[in-house]
């Protein structure tokens with residue numbers, strides 16, 4: 001029998017104290033109520049790989065209901081939460097262990113697989129029955145996030161002047177689209193030393209991720225020059241993060257952005273992230289309409305299912321796209 005023990009604080013690594021500036025003075029911010037946000041979205045994706053959306057139309061009462069449900073869940077006795085620990089690993093409840101390959105962080109979380117725009121009951125048997133209110137908030141939130149992600153992906157296609165407006169959004173609107181909802185809870189970290197890893201540096205493998213947190217900070221993004229910048233928390237807005245798959249679909253015009261979370265010292269951080277992925281069978285290859293004459297794909301052909309499988313065998317900080325880059329491109333870069 002495998003006995004799983006919860007890691008102690010001493011086992012959680014400190015974040016590498018790379019050159020840091022405390023608060024980014026400029027987070028690209030897109031007001032979705034203003035006309036024609038497409039070009040600003042594309043510019044933010046090209047220059048930063050992340051941006052924040054305001055006036056997004058998501059019902060904040062729903063967001064509060066979800067956050068209340070999450071707070072109630074995370075305050076349950078450990079033994080009750082552990083009931084969902086082995087649900088369908090890595091889905092379900094997790095405590096300090098991230099993924100299946102030894103990554104650790106100062107957090108606990110719930111990971112839900114999504115099927116047909118709702119929590120997949122197979123990945124969390126009995127969860128809906130245990131908390132119907134929480135589950136209906138989760139499902140309504142999933143629908144809201146999927147709509148927001150679709151809207152943003154359509155704007156990206158417009159901003160890139162692709163005639164087929166739904167070229168990206170259709171990938172996440174399919175019944176078979178492979179999506180995940182993650183709720184992360186970072187309790188205050190008792191150690192006075194700062195820089196304990198909440199969630200270690202990584203890129204997200206999907207197309208885009210939509211992140212919302214309470215008012216407790218900790219989220220940092222890597223800039224292109226390697227500096228880490230803290231993004232001030234903004235509970236009324238959503239951060240949009242470019243993932244590896246969108247990097248490939250745009251043939252490297254957009255780059256997936258590295259991000260991480262520093263464990264909070266005094267208050268609990270609660271975050272919710274929707275990962276918008278395509279169906280497992282979807283080929284991930286640059287969009288033909290985007291390619292210029294003679295331009296070749298920088299990547300070997302692969303399906304999302306193949307990429308996901310490889311990603312889930314990797315460590316959090318690994319450069320996962322490396323295996324899929326064409327050798328010629330690798331040689332040119334080295």
Ligand SMILES: C=C1C[C@]23C[C@@]1(O)CC[C@H]2[C@@]12CC[C@H](O)[C@@](C)(C(=O)O1)[C@H]2[C@@H]3C(=O)O
Pocket residue numbers: 090098099100101103111180182202203204205275311312313314315316
């Ligand atoms: C260490 C890992 C955790 C992760 C799967 C992986 O092997 C590498 C990618 C990780 C990541 C990052 C973004 C999302 O939080 C996530 C759910 C995903 O799809 O890829 C996690 C995976 C996880 O926590 O299981």
Ligand SMILES: O=C(O)CCC(=O)C(=O)O
Pocket residue numbers: 182184199204211213219259260261271272273
């Ligand atoms: O919790 C956060 O704010 C970010 C977590 C994250 O990047 C992830 O779950 O992939």
Ligand SMILES: [Fe+2]
Pocket residue numbers: 202203204209259
């Ligand atoms: Fe992430």
